[in-house]
Amino acid sequence: MTQQFTIETDGPVATLTLDRAEKRNALALPFWEDFPAAIEELDKSGDIRAIVIAANGPLFCAGIDLSAFAGVAGDRSKLGAAAPLDFIEKVGRMQRTFTVLEEARVPVIAAIHGKCLGAGVDMITACDIRLATKDAAFSVYEIHIGMTADVGTFPRLLNHLPEGLVRELAYTGREMGAEEALRYGLVNHVHETHEDVISAAQDMARDIATKAPMAVHGCKRAITYSRDHKTKEALDYIGLWNASMLNPSELMTAAAAKQSGQPGQFAKLPQKTRLDEAGS
Structure with missing residues (x-):
């Protein structure tokens, strides 16, 4: 695995930090x-209850490295x-890179500072929650290099x-600042500095980590399903989820924790393991 990013864990919270500041x-x-x-x-261990995505350097993400285009296109x-099929399959794998954030069992929080361009927008829109610094700016930058965004921008944005x-952002490539993003709901909160936004994201992740993991996972599944389906279908899904997953012992544990003030x-x-591994 190359050093595109670093990962640090603090108990049940993992922070993945993009670490190519020089690029x-x-x-x-x-x-x-690798991502x-x-x-x-992180998701399969069962020990991590929330993930924070952050970045080092003066900005969050400049988008796809242009040198990557040659690798994706190849020598057609x-x-x-078969060249078109090869290209489609490679793009599908790149789309999958951010789909894993939606499919992760635990919440993913983006802590965004400075500019977030192109594929960076694809990344943060696949996260559950987005926090930003006051100098953050978002751009569907692909239009500036003569291409249509294809890794997840439009369905998620x-x-x-x-x-x-x-449509305006896509056709013009203009930057949307943090306050505008907050006003329209793209980000949840705006913070003063890079350090502040990371601290706020990690505090939120730690708070989430105190809640019942199965209940948090159920919320994530139900919210995503409800977003993509009609109300009646979503109600049926949530009913079936609780019919199969709701456990009285979790309710009692939550009540005891609230009363005592203890975790x-x-x-x-459950840990995700191979079917042929012992204890699976």
Whole structure:
């Protein structure tokens, strides 16, 4: 695994920090394989209850590293008629890089500072919660380099912003500042400094980590399902979820924790293991 980012854990909270400051945290080819593998590894342990995505350097992310385009496109002449399929499959893998954030069992919080461009927008819109510094700015930057964003911008940005505004951002590539992003709901809160936003994200993650992991996971599943389905379908889904997952012992543990002020001893999310591993 290449050093595209670092990972630190503090009890049940993991912080993944983009760490190519000298390249403005542009996302090189190894990132698209290493990042989803790292998120899935954190998620499968059962010990991590929330993940924070942050970045080093003067800005959060400059988008895809332009050198990555050559690697994705490859030498199409060698593939002949199969070249389009090869390209589509590679793009699908890149789209999967951020889909793992939505599919993670635990909440993912983005702590954004400075500019967040292109694929950086794809990344943060796949997170559950977004916090930003007052100097943060977001841009669907792909239009400036003559391409249509294809790694997740439009389906996810439309979950957070009005369609007309998404069209404006896509067609012009203009920057949306933190206050505008807050006003429209793209970010939850705005903080003064880089240090402040990371601290706030980690505090929020620690707060989430005190709650019952199964209940938090159920909330994430239910909210995502409800966003993508009709109300009746979502109500049925939530009813079935609680019919199968709700455990009276978790309710009693939560009540005892609230009364005592001590952390609740909740059931952990199950560790994801191979089917042929002992104890699975």
